[in-house]
Amino acid sequence: MAKVVIIGCGGVGTVVAHKCAQHPEVFTEIVIASRTRSKCDAVAKSIGKPNVSTDTVDADHVDQIVALLERHKPELVINVALPYQDLTIMEACLQCGVNYLDTANYEPKDVAHFEYSWQWAYRERFEQAGLTAILGCGFDPGVSGVFTAYAAKHWFSEMETLDIVDCNAGDHGKAFATNFNPEINIREITQNGRYWQEGEWVVTKPLEFHKTLTYPNIGPRESYLLYHEELESLVQNFPTIKRARFWMTFGQEYLTHLRVIQNIGMARIDEVEYNGTKIVPLQFLKAVLPNPQDLGENYHGETSIGCRISGKGKEGQPLTYYIYNNCSHEAAYKETGMQAVSYTTGVPAMVGAMMFLTGKWNLKGVRNVEEFDPDPFLAALAENGLPWHEVVDGDLEVL
Numbered sequence: 482m483a484k485v486v487i488i489g490c491g492g493v494g495t496v497v498a499h500k501c502a503q504h505p506e507v508f509t510e511i512v513i514a515s516r517t518r519s520k521c522d523a524v525a526k527s528i529g530k531p532n533v534s535t536d537t538v539d540a541d542h543v544d545q546i547v548a549l550l551e552r553h554k555p556e557l558v559i560n561v562a563l564p565y566q567d568l569t570i571m572e573a574c575l576q577c578g579v580n581y582l583d584t585a586n587y588e589p590k591d592v593a594h595f596e597y598s599w600q601w602a603y604r605e606r607f608e609q610a611g612l613t614a615i616l617g618c619g620f621d622p623g624v625s626g627v628f629t630a631y632a633a634k635h636w637f638s639e640m641e642t643l644d645i646v647d648c649n650a651g652d653h654g655k656a657f658a659t660n661f662n663p664e665i666n667i668r669e670i671t672q673n674g675r676y677w678q679e680g681e682w683v684v685t686k687p688l689e690f691h692k693t694l695t696y697p698n699i700g701p702r703e704s705y706l707l708y709h710e711e712l713e714s715l716v717q718n719f720p721t722i723k724r725a726r727f728w729m730t731f732g733q734e735y736l737t738h739l740r741v742i743q744n745i746g747m748a749r750i751d752e753v754e755y756n757g758t759k760i761v762p763l764q765f766l767k768a769v770l771p772n773p774q775d776l777g778e779n780y781h782g783e784t785s786i787g788c789r790i791s792g793k794g795k796e797g798q799p800l801t802y803y804i805y806n807n808c809s810h811e812a813a814y815k816e817t818g819m820q821a822v823s824y825t826t827g828v829p830a831m832v833g834a835m836m837f838l839t840g841k842w843n844l845k846g847v848r849n850v851e852e853f854d855p856d857p858f859l860a861a862l863a864e865n866g867l868p869w870h871e872v873v874d875g876d877l878e879v880l
């Protein structure tokens with residue numbers, strides 16, 4: 482049906498490529514392109530299908546992406562490189578008349594700050610070109626937004642509180658490692674927290690608020706309030722929400738390492754001079770930390786990510802609702818060679834691409850996932866390795 486170019490071949494890109502290759506009826510041709518071609522070749526080899534090929538691109542440069550898209554003429558680009566490349570890839574897509582999908586919003590390299598304004602600024606241009614850009618189609622952001630849209634469609638007349646809860650109860654046996662790109666991950670969690678309350682953002686110190694939340698099939702885990710990008714679009718698209726927060730679990734060992742990394746200056750993102758060479762400490766740290774793609778083999782346990790929502794049901798009655806997925810690291814590794822954090826991001830990216838290419842998600846312009854119909858997406862998500870569950874009128878415990 483359509484040709485896709487996947488840009489980026491890390492943990493997430495590997496899963497996206499594997500999952501797209503499972504659906505040749507939708508993804509007739511798949512090109513995996515990244516900065517390091519050998520990684521793309523290795524993934525293409527492990528998939529072993531004739532419709533999967535590879536290419537090279539440095540996606541920091543619009544002209545290189547344009548040349549890539551002109552060579553392959555895809556219908557859609559699935560951007561699973563880093564958030565720094567979002568704008569250059571969107572720009573190239575506009576120049577070449579190609580649709581776009583990503584899993585993380587734009588972040589400038591020199592400031593640890595993310596928000597949608599930079600990508601939303603492309604709305605008019607995508608709309609005028611008759612193209613679609615789907616933003617944030619991983620798990621969170623991604624499925625978290627689709628879960629919320631599903632709750633609004635089927636359960637609530639008015640949603641009042643939303644808590645997105647993200648637990649990784651897996652154990653990879655390393656003293657310290659991040660589950661996705663360490664640079665992006667550490668930048669995200671060392672920032673101030675932020676949540677939405679009565680029409681405005683309340684700022685907290687990094688990891689200042691925490692509480693013990695209980696996750697299905699896992700049990701109690703200490704969970705920390707973070708700012709997460711989907712909160713920005715969800716409170717706009719569902720304006721009845723009075724309070725929206727995001728929680729993520731961290732173990733004590735992880736937090737101790739993180740504190741030390743910060744205290745000794747290794748989380749810095751400005752350049753320092755070392756032996757006549759300029760280096761960014763956090764980028765150097767990435768080079769010595771375990772590669773998230775190599776964690777899969779010995780990873781045990783599960784992730785659990787979901788939305789806990791309260792408000793008024795369709796008949797105006799008080800309602801609580803919890804919708805979530807649990808994903809096993811072992812099962813994800815067995816299928817794709819990657820752990821569950823890459824898996825839970827890559828599967829929704831493939832499903833979002835499938836929704837677009839099969840015409841089920843057909844709005845033009847720059848869109849967040851919750852603007853589309855959640856039903857076909859969630860049906861396909863369950864069929865493709867991420868089944869989800871609902872608890873109606875249960876104890877949300879974070880109320």
Ligand code: NDP
Pocket residue numbers: 488489490491492493494514515516517520538539540541561562563564566584585617618619620621622623660661662663665773774822823825826
């Ligand atoms: P990795 O670091 O494992 O992989 C990133 C890939 O992008 C690598 O192949 C890298 O190439 C490539 N890349 C980096 N810079 C460029 C460039 N300038 N041009 C071309 N390719 C480039 O990251 P992950 O796979 O863990 O994460 C990928 C994306 O997914 C990130 O944006 C991350 O924020 C997002 N994510 C989203 C989640 C969600 O739920 N929404 C959860 C987890 C991640 P090279 O190997 O040469 O460095």
